[in-house]
Amino acid sequence: MRTVDRKAPATTTEDDALSRRSRILAAAADIFAQQGFDGTSLGTVANAAKVKKSLVQYHFKSKENLWQESIHWVWKQRDHALPKYLLKLPSADTTDNSQMVRDLCRQILTFTFDQPQWVKLMFQEASKPGPRLDWMVDTFFKKDFSDGKAMIEVAQQQGLLPHVNAMDLLHILSGALIYLVNVAPISERVLGEKPNSTQYIDRHINTLMHLLQNAK
Amino acid sequence: MRTVDRKAPATTTEDDALSRRSRILAAAADIFAQQGFDGTSLGTVANAAKVKKSLVQYHFKSKENLWQESIHWVWKQRDHALPKYLLKLPSADTTDNSQMVRDLCRQILTFTFDQPQWVKLMFQEASKPGPRLDWMVDTFFKKDFSDGKAMIEVAQQQGLLPHVNAMDLLHILSGALIYLVNVAPISERVLGEKPNSTQYIDRHINTLMHLLQNAK
């Protein structure tokens, strides 16, 4: 009667598919992205993950470590999910160039609204100098910037984007898209319209396309 | 000998031109903008303003109140300083339209780099829903959005900007400019170039203008 009886879940199974460690990571990523490093407490993370605070401390040796692991987790999720969005693009053969860029931007914007964590994490710590910014730059941003610039240049060579400074264009496009996501809570309150709705996204993309269209 | 002798500053004078209350406000605005609400402590503000922590509590009845007063202060500074930048614009008679818009954008960008507090304060609390965001929306953002949209529409009627959805264009332009300021600490580390340098600003504006140019 004392073998494998019920009553105490304590460890795995029953919980919910994911391991407790993963649940902590997911909850931490959510709260860090929303509230920032200082605005996040280990207790809040523990409650959100439905575990004891001491378990968070057990799996991650410090708050800073939890933060780093959460960001690794989010970036991994991003790099895993983003290609799925881009594969939904119609092939280059069947559509004209302008439609191609339009769909590309729309997919990126839709993806970012679906999974805004990485953008929010970026903005939470990115605007204030400090050790956490340095860490993110070395660990992610250098590569992200490099990849982004390369993508722009490829698109330029295919005549999809105007031939201006690639890094500046990357910043302008990133700004136009990411700004929309980051300021969405404001826009929603001011304009009374949800920026992540399909019609809002389509209209915004339309406007952006109109600007990119005629420029060469 | 006891009339107006020296020795004890205690109240005003000697300190430094500005009243202590103003020094607290300025210091608080700086730190709130840089570190966010949660990342800012009253002790830090007091030290930065070179006053005792209890004096901060004396002039402002709570941290939230200090935060609100700081933002009022910053917005007042902004609305007072921005016109000076825009007045440096050459008159519309002597220059062509494209040069006009270019100078306008350059001045706004330069101003934002000179006085980045309001942008940073905006982004610190704007991306996470909560009572502070609600307060900022009602107190500032509704008016700011309205004014910005009106500015865009005037420029459109004068043929300075392409005739696309004004609010979207406002977001795109704001995004392109503000993104640059907010991500500046990243860009500086990744690219090894200071985004607030004249040449960087000029190049960025050039690229942006190239996009706005041909669009109608």
Place this chain on the structure above:
DNA sequence: CAACAGACTATACGATCGTATTTTTTTATG
């Protein structure tokens, strides 16, 4: 000079936070 108000200071309290340590429980292995 007395009385008072405003500016400023000292101090303390309760709560919370991150962390360290210890103990209990569960799982795995022979």
Place this chain on the structure above:
DNA sequence: CATAAAAAAATACGATCGTATAGTCTGTTG
């Protein structure tokens, strides 16, 4: 089943934070 490792929980500690309160100093006014 015994044993050890891993997972989870309980508890405690020092520091810091926001706040509340009482006190001190200074200048003004009647």
